[in-house]
Structures are given as C-alpha cells and as structure tokens.
Amino acid sequence: MKCPKCGTAASKEDKICRNCGTVLKKEKKGFLTLFKRQKKDQAASNVPRLTTTAGSDADVGKGRTIKLALIGVCVLVMIILILVLIFHVASGKGLKQSQKFAEHLGEKITSVEKELDAHLKDNSSYNIVNKADSFDYIYESEDDVSIDDITFPEWTIGIIKTDSEKIEQVIFTDYRVLKKDSRGIKQDRRFDLSRYDRKTKISTVTDDLDMDPFRIVYDLNYTRYEYRYYYKLDNGDIQAVCLTVTSDLNDKYIFSASEDIFPFFVTDSAPNARADQLLQN
Numbered sequence: 001m002k003c004p005k006c007g008t009a010a011s012k013e014d015k016i017c018r019n020c021g022t023v024l025k026k027e028k029k030g031f032l033t034l035f036k037r038q039k040k041d042q043a044a045s046n047v048p049r050l051t052t053t054a055g056s057d058a059d060v061g062k063g064r065t066i067k068l069a070l071i072g073v074c075v076l077v078m079i080i081l082i083l084v085l086i087f088h089v090a091s092g093k094g095l096k097q098s099q100k101f102a103e104h105l106g107e108k109i110t111s112v113e114k115e116l117d118a119h120l121k122d123n124s125s126y127n128i129v130n131k132a133d134s135f136d137y138i139y140e141s142e143d144d145v146s147i148d149d150i151t152f153p154e155w156t157i158g159i160i161k162t163d164s165e166k167i168e169q170v171i172f173t174d175y176r177v178l179k180k181d182s183r184g185i186k187q188d189r190r191f192d193l194s195r196y197d198r199k200t201k202i203s204t205v206t207d208d209l210d211m212d213p214f215r216i217v218y219d220l221n222y223t224r225y226e227y228r229y230y231y232k233l234d235n236g237d238i239q240a241v242c243l244t245v246t247s248d249l250n251d252k253y254i255f256s257a258s259e260d261i262f263p264f265f266v267t268d269s270a271p272n273a274r275a276d277q278l279l280q281n
Contacts (some may be wrong), residue, residue, distance in 0.1 A: 002045060023069065049174050094141055095216075098172035101139075102218035103159060109137065113166060126153055135171065136161045145175050148182045170218040174259030177214045183240040183261075184228030185211045189227075193256040202247035205256075209245075223247050224253065239240065 001010050003017040003024065010017060014024055099116070104112040107210040113120055120137035123229045124130050128150055129138070135158030143154045160169035178184060196205055206213075206225060215226035223246070230240040240261040 016191045023245050052164055073076055095172060101170045105220050107167060109161060109165050120159060133158060135159060145179050147178050172216045177212050183230040187229045187231045189231055196253050198252055202251045202254040205245055205253050
C-alpha cells in the first residue's frame with residue numbers, strides 16, 4: 001500500500017502516512033456507529049446546567065443592608081431596656097432605703113447606721129432643705145433635681161429622734177414627683193375619699209389615687225402618705241392641694257385630710273401638723 005499523495009510505502013495498519021500525514025484509511029460510519037454517537041450527544045444535552053441561588057451584587061448588598069439594620073435595631077432596643085432597668089433601680093433606691101430605716105423604728109440610731117452601712121448627716125447639702133424641712137439627721141441622694149429653678153436633692157430621708165437617740169420617725173421625700181410641675185400632678189377633679197372606711201386596705205386607696213406620693217412618713221403608730229396635685233376650678237382658676245392619707249400598722253386606712261395651698265410651697269409643713277393633730281384626737 002502506498003500513500004496516494006507522496007507515494008511512500010505504508011502497511012495495512014497505518015491510518016496516516018508517516019511521511020506527509022495524509023489520512024490513508026477513513027472511519028466507516030455505519031448505522032450503529034451513528035446511533036451510538038446520537039445517543040451520546042442527546043445524553044450530554046440532558047445534563048442539567050449548574051445553577052446558583054445567589055442573586056446579583058445589588059441583591060446581595062441590599063440583603064446585607066437589611067441584616068445590618070435589623071442588628072442595629074436589636075442593639076438599640078437592648079440598650080433602651082438596659083437604661084430603663086438602670087433608671088428603675090436607681091429611682092427606687094431612696095424609697096427602698098427609707099423602708100429599711102423604717103424597719104428599725106425605736107432602735108438606736110448609731111446601731112442602725114452600722115447595720116445599714118449608711119452615714120447620716122446633721123445637715124443637708126442643700127440650703128433649701130435645711131431651711132424648709134424638719135429633721136434631726138438626714139440621708140439624701142447624690143443627684144439633684146430642679147424645681148422652679150431651685151435645686152433640690154432627688155430624694156431625702158429625714159430622721160426624727162427621741163431624747164434617747166432612737167429613731168422616732170422616718171420621712172421619705174421624693175422631689176422628683178414635683179420635677180415636672182411644682183404644684184404636683186394634674187388631676188381632673190378634687191379627690192373625695194369619704195367612701196372609704198377603716199376596714200379598707202390602704203393599698204386600695206392608694207391604687208385608686210393612681211399617683212406617686214410626694215412624701216411618706218413612717219411612725220411607730222402609723223404610716224402617712226402625702227400627695228401634691230392640682231385641678232381646675234369652675235371659674236378656670238387652678239387650685240393646688242396637699243392630700244394626706246394615713247394608715248395604721250396593719251395597713252388599714254384610718255383617715256385623709258386635704259389642705260388647699262395658697263400660695264404653693266414645696267416643703268410646706270402645715271398638712272403634716274394637721275395630720276398629727278387628727279391622730280391625737
């Protein structure tokens with residue numbers, strides 16, 4: 001067998017001329033060969049293409065922005081909740097401390113100071129408190145509040161002592177109640193507590209009032225709650241009132257007394273004197 005192009009001798013097994021590279025034998029394409037090749041091509045065409053769930057760069061960027069925004073909102077909510085919790089704990093510190101002192105009514109002041117790890121002072125750091133309030137010793141907040149451009153401590157705990165240096169009264173005053181308005185809390189009407197009798201739980205009365213007391217007096221014989229509020233008269237004038245509600249040691253309502261305030265004084269002690277007179281009677 002010779003190469004049809006260059007004439008070089010070739011064997012029967014050679015498919016390509018070793019000299020010039022001319023194809024010496026062509027592949028016989030029978031029906032079976034064509035059928036197999038067709039099936040192979042069809043199978044290859046049926047193979048699913050690789051797909052991806054990832055969107056475009058714009059979609060990815062938008063998703064990240066939303067995720068970061070949600071994380072930011074969650075962090076902000078957590079911070080707010082923490083601040084509210086801190087404020088709640090801090091705001092109740094004075095009241096809780098006064099209740100601790102009240103648990104030791106009738107005991108020696110020096111021993112109570114040691115047990116509660118609280119140093120009582122002879123005078124307040126605020127002149128307005130020294131001039132207006134009555135106390136033998138005082139424990140007060142380190143933070144202050146402004147009421148009608150006058151600076152007060154946020155709260156004070158006044159101690160009234162006996163001649164034998166024992167705690168006779170504990171007086172908790174919360175000036176924060178008057179921070180928004182020195183007249184007290186705005187109400188729609190004047191409170192009438194005549195419907196309550198001495199069998200009524202004091203919590204029922206205070207819950208119905210639905211306002212924070214400006215002052216609480218703990219005594220060996222009673223507990224007195226003092227409220228400051230104001231309302232509008234029929235003629236349009238504003239009337240400020242000091243309302244005192246007194247309970248016995250069994251937390252039962254005893255009586256209440258209202259004093260109209262003309263003019264308003266933040267630390268007016270007249271209602272306290274009136275309540276003491278009613279108790280004596």
